[in-house]
Amino acid sequence: MAKSKKREPVILITNDDGVTAPGINALIESVEGLGKIVVVAPDKPQSGMGHAITIGNPLRLHPVHIFKNIEAWQCSGTPVDCVKLAVDKILHRKPDLCLSGINHGANHSINVIYSGTMSAAVEAAIESIPSVGFSSLDYDHEADLSVPKKYARTIVENLLKNPLDKHLILNVNFPAASKSAVKGMKICRQAYAKYEEDFVERNDPTGKKYYWLTGKFMNFDKGKDTDVWALENNYVSVVPVQFDLTNYLLKTKLEKTWKL
Amino acid sequence: MAKSKKREPVILITNDDGVTAPGINALIESVEGLGKIVVVAPDKPQSGMGHAITIGNPLRLHPVHIFKNIEAWQCSGTPVDCVKLAVDKILHRKPDLCLSGINHGANHSINVIYSGTMSAAVEAAIESIPSVGFSSLDYDHEADLSVPKKYARTIVENLLKNPLDKHLILNVNFPAASKSAVKGMKICRQAYAKYEEDFVERNDPTGKKYYWLTGKFMNFDKGKDTDVWALENNYVSVVPVQFDLTNYLLKTKLEKTWKL
Numbered sequence: 001m002a003k004s005k006k007r008e009p010v011i012l013i014t015n016d017d018g019v020t021a022p023g024i025n026a027l028i029e030s031v032e033g034l035g036k037i038v039v040v041a042p043d044k045p046q047s048g049m050g051h052a053i054t055i056g057n058p059l060r061l062h063p064v065h066i067f068k069n070i071e072a073w074q075c076s077g078t079p080v081d082c083v084k085l086a087v088d089k090i091l092h093r094k095p096d097l098c099l100s101g102i103n104h105g106a107n108h109s110i111n112v113i114y115s116g117t118m119s120a121a122v123e124a125a126i127e128s129i130p131s132v133g134f135s136s137l138d139y140d141h142e143a144d145l146s147v148p149k150k151y152a153r154t155i156v157e158n159l160l161k162n163p164l165d166k167h168l169i170l171n172v173n174f175p176a177a178s179k180s181a182v183k184g185m186k187i188c189r190q191a192y193a194k195y196e197e198d199f200v201e202r203n204d205p206t207g208k209k210y211y212w213l214t215g216k217f218m219n220f221d222k223g224k225d226t227d228v229w230a231l232e233n234n235y236v237s238v239v240p241v242q243f244d245l246t247n248y249l250l251k252t253k254l255e256k257t258w259k260l
Numbered sequence: 261m262a263k264s265k266k267r268e269p270v271i272l273i274t275n276d277d278g279v280t281a282p283g284i285n286a287l288i289e290s291v292e293g294l295g296k297i298v299v300v301a302p303d304k305p306q307s308g309m310g311h312a313i314t315i316g317n318p319l320r321l322h323p324v325h326i327f328k329n330i331e332a333w334q335c336s337g338t339p340v341d342c343v344k345l346a347v348d349k350i351l352h353r354k355p356d357l358c359l360s361g362i363n364h365g366a367n368h369s370i371n372v373i374y375s376g377t378m379s380a381a382v383e384a385a386i387e388s389i390p391s392v393g394f395s396s397l398d399y400d401h402e403a404d405l406s407v408p409k410k411y412a413r414t415i416v417e418n419l420l421k422n423p424l425d426k427h428l429i430l431n432v433n434f435p436a437a438s439k440s441a442v443k444g445m446k447i448c449r450q451a452y453a454k455y456e457e458d459f460v461e462r463n464d465p466t467g468k469k470y471y472w473l474t475g476k477f478m479n480f481d482k483g484k485d486t487d488v489w490a491l492e493n494n495y496v497s498v499v500p501v502q503f504d505l506t507n508y509l510l511k512t513k514l515e516k517t518w519k520l
Contacts, residue, residue, distance in 0.1 A: 048312060113311045113505070114340075164510070245373070245505070247500040260445050
């Protein structure tokens with residue numbers, strides 16, 4: 001039997017900063033030529049939306065022509081909605097890979113749970129689409145993303161050559177450091193580090209009170225195998241993520257204690 | 261030193277169906293007398309909000325007087341916002357326990373990720389507040405919640421007597437079955453079961469296309485140790501949940517394959 005020509009992989013790209021964010025453009029540029037790219041991203045910033053889905057309202061999809069030779073759509077929903085709609089209504093099949101980002105801001109440690117960028121990646125993996133979320137610790141929208149672009153391409157090339165797992169999710173964060181300062185990649189676990197919340201309390205123009213979320217980032221985790229440690233030491237952190245939230249240790253403990 | 265009188269535990273109650281949903285009233289009734297109850301819940305339905313937080317907008321808090329002798333507040337944000345605001349601006353301390361629900365609808369299997377009810381519980385546990393989310397498979401808002409109320413009280417009594425872990429999260433789901441049909445509780449793992457998505461495609465009154473999320477629930481998991489199995493067999497399912505999303509198996513695999 002003649003060997004059939006290998007099909008070009010389909011790469012779905014999304015983010016949570018919205019389709020016009022520089023980060024998504026950088027991600028497209030970084031993987032150009034590695035497959036057929038289709039973009040489906042939110043039509044407005046959706047940071048902090050976590051794994052929210054739109055169930056009580058309709059969703060809209062509009063084609064956008066802002067990336068050269070790339071099919072792109074903007075969606076009125078959350079990052080997770082974008083992945084769902086892309087598979088069901090645009091691609092009509094599962095892509096080979098889903099990439100999310102590059103996020104303008106950190107998604108290490110507990111941020112993985114709040115992040116729309118990472119939730120899009122998690123959603124893809126639930127659908128058996130291997131996925132990677134990319135985030136830069138540089139919050140500046142005009143930041144130089146050449147380091148993230150270089151590593152993102154290496155990671156995607158690697159995953160396309162050696163598919164590891166249909167439920168694979170990687171949470172990749174880039175330190176805000178120059179090319180020469182970055183020491184390489186490190187495979188890590190999620191640090192127990194989080195924001196210590198504090199709400200700013202103010203009065204609106206009519207004198208009514210309102211609250212605005214703020215917070216100080218605190219690392220309670222002294223491990224040197226965490227994403228926060230890696231980033232502080234100028235490594236690109238790579239955390240493999242899962243969507244089975246079962247706490248198996250606590251399950252064993254409960255089975256012994258509760259004696260059902 | 262004289263033994264000091266034991267302080268009454270503080271129980272924070274929230275949900276994602278909103279402060280006026282019958283489920284939250286049932287949860288309050290079920291734990292009455294076990295501690296000082298404070299309610300902080302969304303001012304409108306927030307189902308499917310996952311772990312969303314409000315970062316680009318202010319939040320409002322208003323006292324509500326709909327529960328007899330119970331301090332209650334409605335919040336304009338998500339279930340996760342409610343927990344954050346409750347700790348920082350209402351209680352000014354961590355409660356001893358956070359309860360979320362009783363949700364009108366299932367939060368077993370992959371629903372744990374989309375559920376505002378469960379995300380509120382997860383948020384509390386991140387803050388070192390042991391927490392339990394309760395959900396009924398009966399979607400009827402007027403459903404008889406006497407079975408959930410009975411088991412919720414047993415679980416809460418148990419947790420207050422034998423504190424297990426400050427990061428404890430339990431995802432408790434109740435079958436839509438009569439008191440006599442329910443066989444008891446089962447400690448389970450999260451099933452790999454999910455909705456196979458399909459969007460309804462329609463035209464709005466101006467002729468423009470919109471999409472509305474729908475889906476068919478499919479169980480791909482044949483295990484008899486899962487929450488879906490337990491519920492199908494008329495058990496109350498109890499899944500211990502964690503917020504460390506690191507996939508340690510994949511981490512080991514990557515360390516071997518990538519050879520960094």
